[in-house]
Amino acid sequence: MMKYLPDRFSCMIVAMLILATILPIHGQAASIFNTLTNCAIALLFFLHGAKLSREAIYAGITHWRLHLTIFAATFILFPILGLALKPILEPMLGHQLYLGILYLCLLPSTVQSSIAFTSIAQGNVPAALCSASASNILGMFITPCLVGLFLVTGSSSQSSFSFSAVLNIIGLLLVPFVLGQICSKKIRPILQRQPARIKMVDQGSILMVVYAAFSEAVIEGVWTQVSADQLILLVIICIVLLFVAMLLIYFSSKKLGFNRADQITILFCGSKKTLASGVPMAKILFAGHAFGLIILPLMLFHQIQLITCGILASRFAQQAEKNTNQQQS
Template sequence: MDPYVAALLGTVALAALLPASGAAATAVGDAADIAIGLLFFLYGSRLSTREALNGLRQWRLHLVVGASTFVLFPLLGLAARGLAPFLLTDRLYTGLLFLCVVPSTVQSSVALTSTARGNVPAAICAGTYSSLLGMIVTPLLAAWLIGSDVRFSANGLLAIATQLLLPFLAGQALRRWTAPFIGRHKKVLALLDRGSILLVVYTAFSRGMTEGIWNQITPARLVALLGLAAAVLGLALTTTSFTARRLGFRREDRVTIVFCGSNKSLATGLPMAAVLFGDAAGPVILPLMLFHQLQLMVCAIIAGRWSRRAPEAASAQGERVQITEVRG
């Protein structure tokens, strides 16, 4: 089992056995907010402004990724409406809809694209653009599709901007001084990335335990939710792959579109859920957590296969070029 997956499961188990409550819950929540802010500061520090601007040239690629993230996924979520309350509780279906409006991820998309020998600079830009756009689009879509369960207000948008957008912009502004430090301490900062997410998970699940929400979710519903998440992921992977081919993108760009267009961000989605759903965020983040683990496992297998095929594709292309030269 992947150590990060084990850590997530261990965090959920810890919240079930020793949920934070009272003053401890407040302290843990504040620590999680600070850690997430620092995480997005690091995201801003890592992205070169020149890379971000150069990425705008590949507007067709980013348009396809954005359409998959904020159009295809919400449509898939709406198509599953008939499953509630038969297979899913209303709260779990709310979580499924929220999963479908969360922006794409940066880190795992870039890592998968790199493994599969895709267009890594485009993946960095696509994930970053999606995260920035999601700070506005995700609350709007959540309010529209989910309705009264979402605490949507100007204050909610301000909270998201304060916790996510402002640290990112600060990282961009200070990148000249922070980038060298980040380059020298990548391993330590990677632990911070994952630790931030674990803190948010522990906080949300602790709230659910203290309020007795988890008693309403049966093992059968969890299995149904896992199967539905797998179906959504499969449809997203198939649709992005088919669309990228039909639109004539080169292989490296197709890899980027598939991974960036089918992945969802746990790091961005969890703090947004905490702002938009408050104390009821526990069950809402469960579909996102399950989907995140599925996307890591399934996409890692796909990336490995594409990586092994990449030399064959390059060799075949070279042979075609040689044949053309001979004929010429």
């Protein structure tokens, strides 16, 4: 049962929410902290670029059917689900929380956890590495465009999406990633010897963003705007959204004739939504809006997907081990 419980990082995110609720940062301290947070985010994406070898990036590129299926799940299926649920969810949750649901539907896949769960479940790891990385990089362009298309058109009160927002995202996320790739050969051996420190930067930058975002949200009265009933309802909606998406993705991959390893890869890469890129992008795209309310669904969905995928990966691994033992006997 212990392996099904939330991991340490998930508990630390909850701790940041509690800390921001009790001791929110504000004023000049908040301004300085936001600058430090941006530096941490840039460092995070620099390290992501440095850790990925070019061979790993090129590996699996030719498996175009698998990649197209994952991209379709990430950038077509999820947005369709988010838009289709608007008549039901917006009256139930309110406008800002519904925007948060729709925003998470427009985000790219995760990188590290998608690959990790695919590896545990004995899926196609090289293809997962290629597809998840490409999804995250392309998502820097696709997600802002989708936000501009679905969250801005016809409503001046929604996100202040602009070309400058795309430039800010490129500067904060993509440029450090490219610089990391340029320095990859020299830096990767050093990074491989410092996994604990890399993990600290990786998780620490997200915790900083979460703390800053919810400090601002608490000052704006987020907990007075979200009732206990709404919070419970939001959790249920995130669970149902993930469940429906996973069912559609998994059975579609079977119908398309993919083998078991590819089905696992498509399931884990196509159903995940990134917190690491999603929160920094939301910080730029929704500047001046109820930022805390908009990212609340994403943070809940993130925890739910980690727990769910952890359980599924373990079961896939057990099934693979059982099949191997049967073949050997």
